[in-house]
Amino acid sequence: MNIGDASERSGLPAKTIRYYEDIGLLKPGRSENGYRDYSMNDVHRLKFLQRSRSLGFSVEECRQLLSLYGDTQRESADVKALAQIKLGEIDRKIAELQSLRDTLRHLVRNCHGDARPDCPILDELAGKPAAGAGKSAAQDKELSPRH
Amino acid sequence: MNIGDASERSGLPAKTIRYYEDIGLLKPGRSENGYRDYSMNDVHRLKFLQRSRSLGFSVEECRQLLSLYGDTQRESADVKALAQIKLGEIDRKIAELQSLRDTLRHLVRNCHGDARPDCPILDELAGKPAAGAGKSAAQDKELSPRH
DNA sequence: GCTAGGGCTTCCAGTAACTGGAAGGTCAAG
């Protein structure tokens, strides 16, 4: 199929799809007329890229994730280890999104537009370090539990 | 506190913090010596930025999210509507991450490194359109259920 | 006081990941 179809099916702009080809994330065939020709497999890769990019994985991380497909030379152990690392990252992202959601929900419920200088939700926000950056020297009783 | 502390507490590099100031996401005070001086409130904003940026929200979206704090001029209805939209986006992101995680997990379990040309997980992947791009013309019996 | 070190400042240049636009080839419809 042509790039327009691939774009529609993957949710990625054609520009971006060509860019991904430039940087070696896929190599679609070419038709007689020189147009790019995408297989279903290509579309799946694109869709996977669309999803993982929109969720905050870098292109290089996406390249790793994609290497879990198709790269039949890789050894089981490598694949499994890589996938395990990425699964951990995904779980962390899910937890962070949930905490972000809680923050926002709480905010909607408690801060309904009255003119207060400091928003009480900020404490809440600070209270959940989201498993970050290994043992950061912060967290030293930083917040007075006011309000 | 100085930018170094703010950096450590927020998990953002000092460079990025200055950049966020440049584009108007916060306005820390200045000490006598000209150094930036961050309040706890500033640190919370930074932490919030760190989280939401790492989860795939654009800087402009983060600006909107941040406007839910502190902008006491905004009307309740506006705030609520905006937050509702963002909550929807967050829920969608969580769902996508979960589906991504399922895909990866499934992949780890089923594709343990044997030399097959197409990965069976692709079916799985394609089967979950992840609420995307309205009614895409895809899904037309695309994959033969081999593997 | 003097100097070395680390942290801070601004400014400018570079990178990553697109994104828009020009200039032109291809192709089905009228």
Add this chain to the structure above:
DNA sequence: CTTGACCTTCCAGTTACTGGAAGCCCTAGC
């Protein structure tokens, strides 16, 4: 056979940082 949609390449611009230079501030040791 022309119009319009879609495709091509190439080059320039944008977003969101990131690195590095040049220089000020501040504490510590001699």
